[in-house]
Amino acid sequence: MKKILPISLLAFLSLAPALFAADILTWDQALKEASQNNRDLLSAEQSVKAGEDAQQAALGQFFPQISLSASIGRDGSGGLNDALNSPNYQQGANLSLNAQQDLFSGLKDVASVDSSNAQLDIARAELTEAKAQVSHDLKDAFYQLLFSQQQIDLLKQILARDQANQDLVQMNFDGGTDNKGSLLQAQAAVAQDQFSVDQAQRSLRVAERQLDQVLGRSPMADISVIGDFDIPALPADLPDFLKLTLQTPAHLEAVGQLGLADSQYVTARGGLLPTLSANASLSRQGWNFSNMTPAWSAGLALSLPVFTGGKNLFDLKNAEESKKGAQDGLESSDMKTEQGLESAYASYQDAVDEIKVQQFQVEAAQT
Numbered sequence: 001m002k003k004i005l006p007i008s009l010l011a012f013l014s015l016a017p018a019l020f021a022a023d024i025l026t027w028d029q030a031l032k033e034a035s036q037n038n039r040d041l042l043s044a045e046q047s048v049k050a051g052e053d054a055q056q057a058a059l060g061q062f063f064p065q066i067s068l069s070a071s072i073g074r075d076g077s078g079g080l081n082d083a084l085n086s087p088n089y090q091q092g093a094n095l096s097l098n099a100q101q102d103l104f105s106g107l108k109d110v111a112s113v114d115s116s117n118a119q120l121d122i123a124r125a126e127l128t129e130a131k132a133q134v135s136h137d138l139k140d141a142f143y144q145l146l147f148s149q150q151q152i153d154l155l156k157q158i159l160a161r162d163q164a165n166q167d168l169v170q171m172n173f174d175g176g177t178d179n180k181g182s183l184l185q186a187q188a189a190v191a192q193d194q195f196s197v198d199q200a201q202r203s204l205r206v207a208e209r210q211l212d213q214v215l216g217r218s219p220m221a222d223i224s225v226i227g228d229f230d231i232p233a234l235p236a237d238l239p240d241f242l243k244l245t246l247q248t249p250a251h252l253e254a255v256g257q258l259g260l261a262d263s264q265y266v267t268a269r270g271g272l273l274p275t276l277s278a279n280a281s282l283s284r285q286g287w288n289f290s291n292m293t294p295a296w297s298a299g300l301a302l303s304l305p306v307f308t309g310g311k312n313l314f315d316l317k318n319a320e321e322s323k324k325g326a327q328d329g330l331e332s333s334d335m336k337t338e339q340g341l342e343s344a345y346a347s348y349q350d351a352v353d354e355i356k357v358q359q360f361q362v363e364a365a366q367t
Helices: 007-014 016-021 027-037 039-062 080-085 108-174 180-215 241-245 249-270 311-366
Strands: 023-025 065-075 090-104 223-225 275-288 291-303
Touching: 023 027, 027 039, 027 108, 027 180, 039 108, 090 291, 108 180, 108 223, 108 249, 180 223, 241 311, 249 311
Parallel strands: 023 223
Antiparallel strands: 065 090, 090 275, 275 291
């Protein structure tokens, strides 16, 4: 009994010379490399780190602001020589330690922290979206390259078969047992096969560049992949699309935008409220730094906006409308996402069922 080699093994053996000349990747290797080097993914990760730093910076508003200052100078009238040497000039030095603490800022400090938290949530949602996009692009590029490799092998087999048929028709034509029309048809078939092979090789190079880009390789180089086309099994029940919607990056980003709009509303409202702060200072003053008299001061500062030309009122109205718009945007985004998920899942079911039908057709053709 003859042993039939699997198609995937035949494809690998036929492509062996090209494979050994190029970098060969499995799916797991490609996934690991893309997660480490994809530029879009790295950019999104840096945005998250920047958001975390901004969040920590916003918390600094709740701590006392402490500063140290020192100065020395001469004061009087006259020229440069007088300023340096004349006893009529007064010389003074000052050294002070100042502290200030906001006691109430109209909740603008709380809103600032909420804003940084919202921006961090948006950055994390964008990172999740970038991961999903890279995963999609990687699968598309990897399996497109795998398909192109196997397609070239098949087209070369067809070309070899038609070339053998052309040689046979040529021999028959030379022997007078076949006509010129048959010979021209055989030659046209070979020309068409050669064009298909050349076209597939160009497509293969494009697929290599596409995978290089997703992997973040620079400069780009020849690359080959090995693997199989697996057919996933469909679940017995339909997914809960509403539940899935609440886990999508689009929903998380829209929630972050709503939180950002809410913090901007609180900030605008704080423009109508008074502010209260405490300050204290320890200082030393004198003729120079070696001869100074100690002093101190402390106090409270209260400020209330009385009239700003209506700016604070319109800022509040603008922030309120923006908040309502963000809420509507969240609801619209969720509806679109849920509809998109169900549509994509239906297309996915169609594709899986179509593959099963094609498998039956292949089995029928082989019997």
